[in-house]
Amino acid sequence: MSEKYDVIVVGAGPAGVTTAYLTAKAGLKTILFERGDHPGAKNVMGGVLYRKPTEDVIANFWKEAPLERHVIEQNLWILDKNSVVKAGYRTKAQDQEPYNAFTVFRSRFDRWFAQKAVEAGALLITETVVEDLIWDNHFVVGVKTGRPQGDVYGSVVVLAEGVNSMLTQKAGLQKDGLNTAQLAVAVKEVIALDKEKIESRFNLEEGQGATIELVGDATMGMMGTAFIYTNTDSLSVGVGALLSQVVRQKINPNELLEHLKNHPIVRPLLEGGETKEYLGHLIPEGGYNAIPKVYTNGVVVVGDAAQFVNGIHREGSNMAMISGKLAAETIIDAHKIGEFDERALSHYQKKLSNSFIIKDLKKYQNASGFFETNDHIFSLYPSLLNKAAEEFTTVDNVPKREKQRRIMELVTSERSKLEILRDIYRGWRVMG
Amino acid sequence: MHFVVCVKQVPDSSEVRVDPETNTLIREGVPSIINPYDAHAVEEAVRLKEKYGGKVTVISMGPPQAEEVIRKSIQFGADEGILLSDRKFAGSDTLATSYVLTQGIKKLAEREPFDLIFCGKQAIDGDTAQVGPGIAARLKIPQLTYVLNIEEINVEEKTIKLHRKLEGMREVISAKLPALLTVVQDLNELRYAPLPNMIRAARYRPQVWTTENIEVEDDKIGLNGSPTAVRKIFAPPEREGGEIIPGGQENPEETARKLVERLLKEEIIADK
Numbered sequence: 001m002s003e004k005y006d007v008i009v010v011g012a013g014p015a016g017v018t019t020a021y022l023t024a025k026a027g028l029k030t031i032l033f034e035r036g037d038h039p040g041a042k043n044v045m046g047g048v049l050y051r052k053p054t055e056d057v058i059a060n061f062w063k064e065a066p067l068e069r070h071v072i073e074q075n076l077w078i079l080d081k082n083s084v085v086k087a088g089y090r091t092k093a094q095d096q097e098p099y100n101a102f103t104v105f106r107s108r109f110d111r112w113f114a115q116k117a118v119e120a121g122a123l124l125i126t127e128t129v130v131e132d133l134i135w136d137n138h139f140v141v142g143v144k145t146g147r148p149q150g151d152v153y154g155s156v157v158v159l160a161e162g163v164n165s166m167l168t169q170k171a172g173l174q175k176d177g178l179n180t181a182q183l184a185v186a187v188k189e190v191i192a193l194d195k196e197k198i199e200s201r202f203n204l205e206e207g208q209g210a211t212i213e214l215v216g217d218a219t220m221g222m223m224g225t226a227f228i229y230t231n232t233d234s235l236s237v238g239v240g241a242l243l244s245q246v247v248r249q250k251i252n253p254n255e256l257l258e259h260l261k262n263h264p265i266v267r268p269l270l271e272g273g274e275t276k277e278y279l280g281h282l283i284p285e286g287g288y289n290a291i292p293k294v295y296t297n298g299v300v301v302v303g304d305a306a307q308f309v310n311g312i313h314r315e316g317s318n319m320a321m322i323s324g325k326l327a328a329e330t331i332i333d334a335h336k337i338g339e340f341d342e343r344a345l346s347h348y349q350k351k352l353s354n355s356f357i358i359k360d361l362k363k364y365q366n367a368s369g370f371f372e373t374n375d376h377i378f379s380l381y382p383s384l385l386n387k388a389a390e391e392f393t394t395v396d397n398v399p400k401r402e403k404q405r406r407i408m409e410l411v412t413s414e415r416s417k418l419e420i421l422r423d424i425y426r427g428w429r430v431m432g
Numbered sequence: 433m434h435f436v437v438c439v440k441q442v443p444d445s446s447e448v449r450v451d452p453e454t455n456t457l458i459r460e461g462v463p464s465i466i467n468p469y470d471a472h473a474v475e476e477a478v479r480l481k482e483k484y485g486g487k488v489t490v491i492s493m494g495p496p497q498a499e500e501v502i503r504k505s506i507q508f509g510a511d512e513g514i515l516l517s518d519r520k521f522a523g524s525d526t527l528a529t530s531y532v533l534t535q536g537i538k539k540l541a542e543r544e545p546f547d548l549i550f551c552g553k554q555a556i557d558g559d560t561a562q563v564g565p566g567i568a569a570r571l572k573i574p575q576l577t578y579v580l581n582i583e584e585i586n587v588e589e590k591t592i593k594l595h596r597k598l599e600g601m602r603e604v605i606s607a608k609l610p611a612l613l614t615v616v617q618d619l620n621e622l623r624y625a626p627l628p629n630m631i632r633a634a635r636y637r638p639q640v641w642t643t644e645n646i647e648v649e650d651d652k653i654g655l656n657g658s659p660t661a662v663r664k665i666f667a668p669p670e671r672e673g674g675e676i677i678p679g680g681q682e683n684p685e686e687t688a689r690k691l692v693e694r695l696l697k698e699e700i701i702a703d704k
């Protein structure tokens with residue numbers, strides 16, 4: 001006769017660890033399964049970790065968690081072949097405690113975070129894959145792991161398995177699976193570079209960090225973004241693009257990253273660095289329309305498994321944590337009345353709907369569909385913008401009115417005024 | 433039967449590099465694992481326990497985080513684990529380490545006498561292969577190194593029959609128990625730990641013994657008790673030269689013949 005748990009959590013990423021930490025802290029008997037050697041071993045993020053949502057789980061975490069730099073400057077670079085148009089924001093307000101965001105390595109952060117859950121009383125079982133759910137009369141009553149004598153029973157199973165949501169699909173919550181237009185593929189390198197070099201190249205002082213998101217030629221015009229983030233003594237450099245486009249254009253992500261690293265504007269930032277690590281991962285980009293049903297009898301789904309990623313704002317870990325927290329609250333309440341059926345767990349859905357998670361995802365619900373079918377937004381406009389800037393900054397005795405006319409001519413030669421108006425209108429509709 | 437296994441936490445060698453300038457090992461940020469030979473030692477002890485009955489106790493000397501290797505051993509099926517951990521042990525060489533482990537085992541034996549002690553052939557971070565034999569010498573029990581296969585234990589007569597791996601041959605040998613074995617990796621295949629063991633290991637908190645708990649003399653432990661001085665560690669020079677016999681793509685048979693001729697000429701292979 002095997003023992004029974006109050007909560008079984010599958011996956012020790014930010015979502016699963018949050019739930020396990022909070023339920024264990026509330027005194028519920030919690031077991032947390034992770035297939036990696038240790039939590040975070042295979043997890044990938046740019047990665048910018050946000051202070052406020054993390055602090056909603058562990059107050060003052062930033063005083064002891066393994067973090068790299070606190071972010072004081074965020075940039076957007078719109079790249080063309082040989083040029084860039086930049087926008088950015090730098091503030092002293094984010095240079096002081098308790099800070100706004102941090103760059104992190106997930107292999108270190110997740111490990112630390114999971115240790116907190118263990119200290120709170122959760123049982124962490126690593127190197128163990130959960131392969132299936134155990135059903136009893138339309139109720140999920142436990143999980144099957146890949147180990148001998150591997151069945152475990154519990155009142156509720158939390159699926160925090162990340163983007164590769166096999167169990168969510170097996171639970172019948174994501175009937176059609178995922179398609180390539182709902183997934184981005186991202187690759188990233190960690191490039192070691194002297195602290196002093198990082199600080200001088202990015203205009204930073206000790207401890208301060210900067211981020212750059214890049215579009216346009218950074219993804220060879222595909223729908224996606226690239227990023228360069230500063231760590232203590234390395235840079236995280238990566239690029240992600242919609243899987244459907246990568247497949248259609250037959251460009252492998254590796255080539256994209258090489259293209260980015262060798263871009264004449266990017267290369268000087270990386271000069272002299274040594275690649276230490278190479279990582280790849282999927283990102284759920286389906287948004288609101290791809291969200292599965294997030295609960296059923298004895299099950300809730302949190303984090304990436306539930307598609308909670310806002311690609312436009314580079315938010316994922318925060319949604320993972322807050323959804324994990326809302327799930328924990330629901331479970332703690334359900335535990336009090338001893339009911340874990342759909343009705344009891346549907347409170348999780350209600351909490352989500354009232355939170356920024358569903359509100360934000362709903363706001364952008366048509367964005368990825370729009371961009372995915374309008375490639376030129378990521379290829380044509382960045383290039384036009386750069387050409388306009390070129391015209392504007394070249395002093396060559398041409399009257400300004402003439403320059404404006406030339407820019408207009410350049411733009412309309414590529415796309416008619418009507419089409420541009422339509423792009424703006426539609427873009428505004430999906431983003432605004 | 434009481435099986436005692438000595439285990440050590442080591443840096444994952446597949447990730448350790450030698451600093452070319454200072455000739456020291458770069459251990460920073462490298463994950464720790466159970467010494468691979470020791471894992472096989474635990475596995476063998478657990479198999480013997482399953483066959484002959486009894487108990488497996490693992491013992492390790494190391495910093496507090498070496499608790500991890502004890503938990504790993506519990507996953508494989510060990511029953512109990514003891515961590516010998518004290519600041520005063522820091523800096524121990526093989527002489528001091530074998531002393532501390534011996535004292536720990538003696539203390540353990542007061543409670544439960546042992547029949548067989550296992551060690552790995554060597555630890556992959558130092559490659560000395562001295563600690564196991566050191567313990568056997570201190571305990572004045574037979575030592576059987578490079579054990580490849582345990583044929584049988586005679587529980588009544590307290591004897592063991594086993595195979596040792598020697599260069600180009602095997603030695604089949606019997607010994608009286610208690611004895612100490614050092615094992616090679618070919619001895620067995622590590623099991624995929626069943627879930628109940630994983631859960632037990634996750635909950636397990638090993639006993640920690642310090643200089644308060646075991647009887648040790650101060651001048652035999654830590655740096656004081658360690659006469660060994662490491663002069664230099666260096667990566668062996670890359671092998672030079674080599675010769676590529678061209679033409680393999682176009683004419684494999686002819687090229688293979690040329691290769692064999694060369695090997696014969698250099699007396700690397702023998703002509704029949």
Ligand SMILES: Cc1cc2nc3c(=O)[nH]c(=O)nc-3n(C[C@H](O)[C@H](O)[C@H](O)COP(=O)(O)OP(=O)(O)OC[C@H]3O[C@@H](n4cnc5c(N)ncnc54)[C@H](O)[C@@H]3O)c2cc1C
Binds near residue numbers: 014016042043
């Ligand atoms: C390149 C890249 C850059 C990103 N940058 C950012 C960023 O800068 N900021 C940000 O907030 N977000 C970012 N994200 C998104 C963020 O990483 C995710 O949203 C977040 O990790 C989701 O957390 P999670 O806990 O839901 O899933 P994950 O972090 O994926 O964790 C899932 C865990 O479950 C385990 N698991 C899965 N299946 C099983 C199973 N069957 N049995 C046992 N264990 C299992 C996995 O090993 C894994 O540890 C980025 C993502 C990528 C790929």
